[in-house]
Amino acid sequence: MKVFKFGGASVKDAAGVINLANIVKKFSGEHLLVVVSAMGKTTNALEKLARAYFDQGDDMHDIFEEIKQYHYQIMHELFAEGHPVFNEVNNTFVEIDWMLEDEPQDHFDFIYDQIVSIGELVSTRIVDACLNQEDIKSRWIDVRSYIHTDNTYRAGQVNMEKSCADIQQDIPALLEKHVVVTQGFLGGTSENFTTTLGREGSDYTAAIFAACLKAESATIWKDVPGVLNADPKLFSDTVKFDELSYNEAIEMTYYGATVIHPKTIKPLQNAGIPLLVKPFGDANAPGTVIREMEYQKITKPIVIVKPNQILFSISAKDYSFITENHLSDIFGLFAQNHIAINTMQTSALSFSACIDTYDNRFEVLLSGLQKDFKVRYNTGLQLITIRHYQTGDIQSFTSGKTVLLEQFSRNTAQMVVK
């Protein structure tokens, strides 16, 4: 069997949904499980809705209306009046309408997950209905009954053992007769609440299903020809990799290459399943195969630009050295606030750490650090990572920018720049 994952860009309009159905048709002899994300930029819009509801903003009904109209427009292009999918989608939207009628009682992350998750619940109803309309026998399943997480809302931690047990129990029989369609990015807690796995987490969902079902491969269909040496939205002279080792792919995604969610590779590597990254605009194109490779010679540097970075400089208040005890306290605070460090450096008197811009967690971390340390920080920075660099490469990426921190290992150069 194979697992396919279609992201927001591939189902951003009615033509995208039809294109998905045509790709699935090409694989009609195969057992297929299809993971789908929310349509287009729906998750961003739902994030705005969650924030507006939590803050009781005047615009919350307008934001939701726009989300509904976007989906209805696509549905009207795909289905005749009275098709049962209109009811299914309405029922999902109505749950949020009811929620918006009352004032928020729960914490933001919980509310976020209950609202944002409808993007995938609705997109999969539409894809499932379209496949059936195109004479592909499709079956919609609710992923929240299969991907079991703890209750860390917005960053659900997956219980692989429990998830795999349920996936293995039910899905193979369904695949005998149907293309199975399910939601990326979502999970369910033991109390039956909805969680999300972190932004862009649908790739990870596909990897979990592939690993549990011992798939022959997982394919993520993208708006790019495959994995390139840099983001084509930022650089014009990119080259595609025909093949990439799991190791290189993990390093790229860890440093911020957004083409694949960072958690995707591990379950696939552990199960020895290749990950194919292919263009949804040309289903016959080879794309990139990510697999186990003893050695890979990379001749063109890989460049990853991570925006919205904050650089901390932390020093003791009494001018003492940064000791291992200080470091232990500092790392403890980062861990308590679930904040990952993207790159770091120590000197005699200070410890520097570069992190993503998280909404409210940054303030909590800052006030924790300020109790015992002198803290300075810069926001709005970029972290540039260059893998397999030549010395001459660095200058071209930093010219005209102020370099606030730089670090070089044999393979990897990193610069935090303004």
Ligand SMILES: Nc1ncnc2c1ncn2[C@@H]1O[C@H](COP(=O)(O)OP(=O)(O)O)[C@@H](O)[C@H]1O
């Ligand atoms: N190294 C890279 N190779 C290819 N694409 C990249 C790379 N780094 C970043 N990207 C970006 O990833 C995008 C595809 O991922 P994404 O937008 O998350 O797709 P989807 O939401 O449809 O799954 C591309 O449009 C491209 O801008």
Ligand SMILES: N[C@@H](CC(=O)OP(=O)(O)O)C(=O)O
């Ligand atoms: N819809 C979610 C999950 C996801 O993975 O989306 P995409 O596949 O479009 O990146 C998000 O935007 O974060």
